[in-house]
Amino acid sequence: MDALFYTLVGIDLNWSSLPQQLVNGLVVGSIYALIALGYTMVYGVLRLINFAHGEVFMLGAYTALLSSWVMGFSPDAIRKFYESEAAKKLADPSYVERSIPADPFNLVIMILLAMAVCAVIGAVIEFFAYRPMRNQSRTAALITAIGVSLLLQYAGSLFLPASPPPSVAMEVNPYQTNVSVTLVPAPKEIRDKFDDSVSALEAAKESGADAETIGDLERKKNDLEGQVAATATAITMTQGKIVMLLTVLVLMAALRFLVLKTPAGRSMRAASHDFDSASLMGINVNRVVTFTFMLGSALAGAGAMMLVTFEGTSMQPFFGMAPGVKAFVAAVLGGIGNIPGAVLGGILMGLAETLVTWLGFSNYKDAVAFVILFIVLMFRPGGLLGSSKVEKV
Amino acid sequence: MALASLAWLGGCKDTAASGGDTKEPAASGGGATATGDVIKIGLVASQGGDLRPWGQDCIAGARLAEAEINAAGGIGGKKIQLIVEDSNSKPEEGKSAAEKLASEGVIGLVGEVASGITLQMKTVAMDRGLPLIAVGATNPDVTKDSNGLVSRVCYTDDVQGPVMAFFAYNDLKLRKVAIMTDNKQPYSQGLSASFAKRFKELGGEIVGEEFYQSGENQFGGQLTSIKSKNPDGIFMSGYFTEVGPMARQIRQQGMTNVKLMGGDGWDSTELTSSGGDAIVGGYFCNHYNNAEDRPEVQDFLKKFREANNGNDPGTTMAALGYDATMLMIDALKRMDAAKATMDSATLAKTISETVDFPGVSGKITLQGMNGDPEKRALVVQVTKTGQEFVKAYEPSEVVAK
Numbered sequence: 191m192d193a194l195f196y197t198l199v200g201i202d203l204n205w206s207s208l209p210q211q212l213v214n215g216l217v218v219g220s221i222y223a224l225i226a227l228g229y230t231m232v233y234g235v236l237r238l239i240n241f242a243h244g245e246v247f248m249l250g251a252y253t254a255l256l257s258s259w260v261m262g263f264s265p266d267a268i269r270k271f272y273e274s275e276a277a278k279k280l281a282d283p284s285y286v287e288r289s290i291p292a293d294p295f296n297l298v299i300m301i302l303l304a305m306a307v308c309a310v311i312g313a314v315i316e317f318f319a320y321r322p323m324r325n326q327s328r329t330a331a332l333i334t335a336i337g338v339s340l341l342l343q344y345a346g347s348l349f350l351p352a353s354p355p356p357s358v359a360m361e362v363n364p365y366q367t368n369v370s371v372t373l374v375p376a377p378k379e380i381r382d383k384f385d386d387s388v389s390a391l392e393a394a395k396e397s398g399a400d401a402e403t404i405g406d407l408e409r410k411k412n413d414l415e416g417q418v419a420a421t422a423t424a425i426t427m428t429q430g431k432i433v434m435l436l437t438v439l440v441l442m443a444a445l446r447f448l449v450l451k452t453p454a455g456r457s458m459r460a461a462s463h464d465f466d467s468a469s470l471m472g473i474n475v476n477r478v479v480t481f482t483f484m485l486g487s488a489l490a491g492a493g494a495m496m497l498v499t500f501e502g503t504s505m506q507p508f509f510g511m512a513p514g515v516k517a518f519v520a521a522v523l524g525g526i527g528n529i530p531g532a533v534l535g536g537i538l539m540g541l542a543e544t545l546v547t548w549l550g551f552s553n554y555k556d557a558v559a560f561v562i563l564f565i566v567l568m569f570r571p572g573g574l575l576g577s578s579k580v581e582k583v
Numbered sequence: 584m585a586l587a588s589l590a591w592l593g594g595c596k597d598t599a600a601s602g603g604d605t606k607e608p609a610a611s612g613g614g615a616t617a618t619g620d621v622i623k624i625g626l627v628a629s630q631g632g633d634l635r636p637w638g639q640d641c642i643a644g645a646r647l648a649e650a651e652i653n654a655a656g657g658i659g660g661k662k663i664q665l666i667v668e669d670s671n672s673k674p675e676e677g678k679s680a681a682e683k684l685a686s687e688g689v690i691g692l693v694g695e696v697a698s699g700i701t702l703q704m705k706t707v708a709m710d711r712g713l714p715l716i717a718v719g720a721t722n723p724d725v726t727k728d729s730n731g732l733v734s735r736v737c738y739t740d741d742v743q744g745p746v747m748a749f750f751a752y753n754d755l756k757l758r759k760v761a762i763m764t765d766n767k768q769p770y771s772q773g774l775s776a777s778f779a780k781r782f783k784e785l786g787g788e789i790v791g792e793e794f795y796q797s798g799e800n801q802f803g804g805q806l807t808s809i810k811s812k813n814p815d816g817i818f819m820s821g822y823f824t825e826v827g828p829m830a831r832q833i834r835q836q837g838m839t840n841v842k843l844m845g846g847d848g849w850d851s852t853e854l855t856s857s858g859g860d861a862i863v864g865g866y867f868c869n870h871y872n873n874a875e876d877r878p879e880v881q882d883f884l885k886k887f888r889e890a891n892n893g894n895d896p897g898t899t900m901a902a903l904g905y906d907a908t909m910l911m912i913d914a915l916k917r918m919d920a921a922k923a924t925m926d927s928a929t930l931a932k933t934i935s936e937t938v939d940f941p942g943v944s945g946k947i948t949l950q951g952m953n954g955d956p957e958k959r960a961l962v963v964q965v966t967k968t969g970q971e972f973v974k975a976y977e978p979s980e981v982v983a984k
Binding site: 204206207210211213214215217218221265268269272273276347352353354355356357358359360361368370405409412413415416417419420426427428431497501502503504506508509511512513543544546547548550552553555556 | 632633634635636756759766793794795796798799800801803804805807808810811812813814815823824825827828831832835836837838840841851852853856857858859860861967968
């Protein structure tokens with residue numbers, strides 16, 4: 191009955207890939223969450239939507255790229271390395287070609303630099319663009335934010351390497367090995383067939399069969415290997431993704447500690463509760479605002495660095511726009527101004543996107559995220575965890 | 584429209600001032616007649632924006648053609664002057680660049696490397712009755728309904744899709760292929776469709792098609808869906824900006840034996856940096872390759888290196904820019920030999936009568952082809968330091984009859 195229904199609506203459900211899809215969604219969502227935190231914290235304190243946040247993310251990615259180039263991973267350096275290896279191999283056929291050694295230490299430098307540069311940029315943007323507008327109408331501040339966003343995009347086009355869109359070289363990343371956890375193995379008959387095909391291939395190779403036979407057997411082996419992988423319920427991810435998820439967790443824990451347990455966090459919460467009263471109570475609100483911008487921007491920088499390093503994303507100056515919009519939607523979904531809400535919104539957006547893809551509708555992936563936002567806002571105008579109190583006009 | 588006619592008026596005035604020629608425009612809208620000591624050819628190329636590397640190569644190639652003909656004494660004692668205008672990678676700016684060139688009295692237009700910009704240049708060429716030779720525009724619509732004014736020196740997407748399908752089925756012996764399509768790019772959609780059609784005709788199976796948008800950077804969801812269908816190859820019809828990371832993520836999902844394939848959107852020096860080891864060994868369709876031993880290619884490379892401090896061209900657009908400009912010069916030579924009037928209408932007619940022009944990117948015949956030459960297409964393989972020639976196909980071998 192179920193099967194008939196799904197076939198009728200054109201959905202081809204593949205239950206064995208669901209756990210993998212959930213993990214995919216978590217990875218996508220964790221990056222959305224990191225960016226969404228920046229939107230939500232600034233909104234919480236200033237009631238300002240910082241449209242330039244996506245551009246801060248973009249600059250974080252570029253910081254990671256340029257620092258990797260400085261550390262000897264520029265495209266030219268890498269090409270020269272492989273060319274010299276190939277030349278050595280040509281001169282001495284017994285020579286084993288090397289690859290550039292990757293060092294986790296490089297990644298630490300890259301992420302710290304990206305976070306630091308983004309924090310400074312966030313503070314500078316706030317000081318020069320938003321502070322003079324703070325007592326103006328909110329529309330004026332909003333338009334300033336759009337202006338800053340455009341300024342960074344187009345200034346980036348002038349000064350940053352943009353065409354062809356560059357990317358952080360794979361050689362920087364030492365965490366490329368796949369880690370696989372099998373929850374339910376593939377059906378026994380398929381595994382047996384696969385084992386048979388492997389031994390048949392080996393036998394053929396030993397008996398010196400012709401290239402065509404070996405090719406056919408190899409294709410058969412590959413096909414069965416793929417079938418085993420496709421029918422098993424397993425989660426496969428690179429070490430890099432695990433490092434990424436762990437880093438996100440650490441950053442979020444640190445943020446939680448900072449906001450809840452430190453004097454700076456307390457001032458931030460006070461300013462978010464009532465900006466004017468906080469300032470009357472002797473809190474240096476300017477410093478709080480700068481701190482908020484630095485914190486949010488540093489998180490975006492960390493997210494950007496991990497995305498471009500572990501996924502190999504190409505970048506250009508408009509690279510911050512798409513994740514910026516998604517993260518903004520995530521922040522609204524979770525309840526803008528609410529920190530756990532931003533994390534929840536980000537993860538939900540990531541999961542929604544991958545689950546839609548799992549159902550076979552990758553064509554409508556982006557639309558569905560917005561449909562969810564629409565439905566949630568209809569029933570909870572303040573977002574999932576946000577307070578929906580009517581604002582005083 | 585108003586703007587166009589104003590520019591046209593301006594164009595007339597300029598021509599009158601510089602050459603004193605006031606001949607009534609022929610054909611649909613005018614065109615120019617070569618007067619004085621020079622024959623002007625207009626080139627539109629992207630000197631800024633995303634397409635800059637292609638634009639720069641295209642200009643370098645076209646300049647080479649200009650220098651070569653002028654060193655040989657020009658045409659009938661007249662020098663060729665190549666005027667370059669910038670389109671900044673934008674269709675609208677490409678249109679105004681073409682208008683500007685038209686008003687400077689060029690006899691014909693060359694450009695652009697991308698279909699979107701070329702389509703805008705086409706409207707100018709049609710208004711002014713100027714012949715246009717497109718450099719790297721592969722979309723089939725570029726030459727459609729152009730009164731014989733628009734032609735190109737590259738193959739179309741209707742060729743490279745089938746070429747890859749044919750190669751996948753017969754050489755790689757793939758039977759189950761999945762497709763990744765960038766649903767924001769008409770180029771990618773068209774290419775996916777032409778690949779799928781031919782692959783199915785050959786007897787292969789398309790086990791699934793997943794979609795993404797340019798600018799996206801995590802493809803885990805789509806790739807897990809593809810993995811569960813167990814394909815033996817994946818055709819990625821988008822641009823290298825997304826293809827590189829996608830290749831990495833395909834391997835990260837554990838699909839280690841799957842063959843990767845694509846179209847000329849892969850052609851970039853950045854592909855191996857974003858794709859890393861994952862993309863090495865992948866196959867794509869390209870216009871020509873520096874390692875080919877045809878004399879046209881080796882002559883061109885020698886000349887290119889001499890003119891560019893010993894550097895090789897970074898992309899195929901240098902050769903295509905050279906071919907497009909040379910094709911126009913070749914037509915002008917034939918007109919001169921036949922003592923024909925040196926005007927745009929005759930030039931357009933002569934270009935469309937080209938037979939077996941020996942281009943760097945292969946032989947070009949335009950006679951009876953409505954502007955689309957039957958170009959050979961190359962399958963190349965990605966290596967750690969660039970690309971390697973695998974096989975060349977004539978369109979007649981791969982396109983269904």
